[in-house]
Amino acid sequence: MYLGLDLGTSSVKAMLIDDRQRVIGTASGALTVERPHPGWSEQDPASWIEATRSALGQLRRNHADALSAVRGIGLSGHMHGATAIDASGAVLRPCILWNDTRSHAEAAELDANPIFRALTGNIVFPGFTAPKLKWMQSHEPELFSRVATVLLPKDYLRLWLTGEKISEMSDAAGTSWLDTGRRAWNSDLLAATGLTMSQMPSLVEGTERAGALRREAAAELGLPAGIPVAGGAGDNAASxxxxxxxxxxxxxxxxxxxxxxxxANGSYLPNPASAVHAFCHALPGTWHQMGVILSATDSLNWLSGVTGTDPSVLTGELGETLQAPGSVTFLPYLSGERTPHNDARIRGSFTGLGHESDRPALTRAVVEGVAFAFRDSLEALRQAGTTLERVTAIGGGSRSRYWLEVLATVLDLPVDIPADGDFGAAYGAARLGLIATENADPLAVCTQPETAGTILPDRDHAASFDAAYQRYRALYPAIKGATA
Incomplete structure (x- = not known):
């Protein structure tokens, strides 16, 4: 048996798989996000440990024998979070999360230093880790002076599990401290934020062993002591x-x-000007590119909260037949945006509202606006030298067929739907645990799931969606001064 632990923003998910990669059981422990000020997003790292205990407790009750047979663990987690600990290992302040934008001024200052884009291959985004420590240096100098180590969220969980301060390449690439091409921390990048190499965890590949489970943690969780914990991956690389x-x-x-x-990329292809992320993959000698939208299903969840209607009911009201774009346009910038704008201060909007704009019209606008944001990322990937022939849909929003039909048509790409199963970050983490434990071939383990179906672009609506996308593109510069 192999265990995957995925530290998400809203929960810790635990997944057990066997040596044939069949899912034996899953469980989760809930998490909350604190927003003490506009633009802030924080979590108490102690809650990650409690949520892990909760998830493993559920597995222990339902799959005790399987849990006791676990041979290795893999970790995944939300990226970029700044977890500052002192020399005794105590947490100095709540972790500043990936979607926290308070350090936008510090990010711009670091990004103006040409060594950052040259060495990391990326813009310094406000959500990345380095500007958060720069913010601490300016706004919380006493706490900053006590920082002994900066850990990413899943690596703080690793510290509790193993007692080791270790990270891996895919997560480290999102800090703005990693020389992404060389897959190593860079002292000049660290110095620009007032830090040194001694304050960084050691680095391994995601497929390598990165500590062993402490006896105390093993006894508490119902796991064998001393089993290896893999390097793991940031959540997207784990997925x-x-x-x-x-x-x-x-x-x-x-x-x-x-x-x-x-x-996924077989070589390192940075292009910071496109606002595409160029990161190390979890497998050795591989990299990947990402276009990132900060509010995808979060946009639908926001509308759900405003209307008091479940998200599935909202998308269900759109029916099953793709319609031409509506007259209302939605910009999904509820928390700012990364690709392609790198704008932490921009905010979302509806335009084209009329007396006829009912609830389904707003839902259509949200669904279409998120798809247009994906089109922005597709265009940015093309600028960065990557051409896609098809994509596979994952995530909660992929349960809406209507949304996938919009996405396929907007991207002008076939969208594959994987066969039933959970192939997300927890599953990827479990696979990495298997690889590290058994020294298995990563490519033989990380195979693709069967495709249950494919949604093709709707040629009848292609021209109207393309025109709607051009209207969408024109709105960002028009509203920037009014909302930022």
């Missing part, structure tokens, strides 16, 4: 391992809380 998106040219579109258009 890619779960989906088998590891070979050059393979891609997926994740309609989750945030939206990701992810393309």
């Amino acid at each position: 890619a391992c779960g989906m088998g998106t590891v070979a050059d040219g393979h891609a997926f579109a994740s309609l989750g809380t945030s939206g990701v258009l992810f393309a």
Whole structure:
């Protein structure tokens, strides 16, 4: 048996798989996000441990024998979070999360230093880790002076599990401290944020062993002591391992809380000007590119909260037949946007509202607006040298067939729907645990799931969606001064 632990924004998910990669059981422990000020997003790292205990407790009650037979663990987690700990290992402040935009001024300052784009291959986005420490240096100098180590969220969980301060390449690539081409921390990048190499965890590949389970944690969780914990991956790279998106040219579109258009690359292809992320993959000698949308299903969840209607009911009201774009346009910039604008201060909007704009019209606008944001990422990937022939849909939003029909038509690409199964980040983490434990061939383990069906672009509506996308593109510069 192998265990995958995925530290998400809203929960910790635990998944057990056997040596044939069949899912034996899953469980989760809930998490909450604190937003003490506009643009802030934080979590208490202690809650990650409690949620892990909760998830493993459920597995222990339902699958005790399987849990006691676990041979290895893999970790996944939301990226970019700044978890600052002191010399004793105590957490200095709540973790500043990936969707926190308070450090936009610090990000712009670092990004103006040419070494960052040259070495990391990326824009310094406000959500990345380095500007958050720069913000701490300016706004919380006493706490900053006590920082002994900065850990990413899943690596803090690793510290509790193993006692080791270790990270891996895919997650480290989202900090703005990694020389992404060389797959190593860079002292000049660290110095620009007032840090040194001694404050960084050691680095391994995601498929390598990165600590062993402490006896105390093992006894508490119902797991064998001393089993290896793999390096693991950031959540998107872990999802890619779960989906088998590891070979050059393979891609997926994740309609989750945030939206990701992810393309695996056999070589390092940075192009910071396109606002595409160029990161290390979890497998050695591989990289990937991502276009990132900060509010994908989060946009629909927002509308759900405003209207008091479940998201599935909202999308269900659209029916099953694709319609031409409506007169209302939605910009999904509820938390700012990364690709292609790198704008933490922009905010969303509806335009084209009229007396006839009922609830389904707003839902259509949200669904279409998120799809147009994916089109922005597709165009940015093309500028970065990556051409996609098809994508696989994953994430909660992929349960809406209507949404996938819009996405296929807007992207002008076939959208594959995987066969029933859970192939997300927890599954990818479990696969990495298997690889690290058994020294298995990563490509033999990280295979693609069977395709249950494919949605093709609707040629009858292609021209109208393309025209609607051009209207969408024109709105960002028009509203920037009014909302930022």
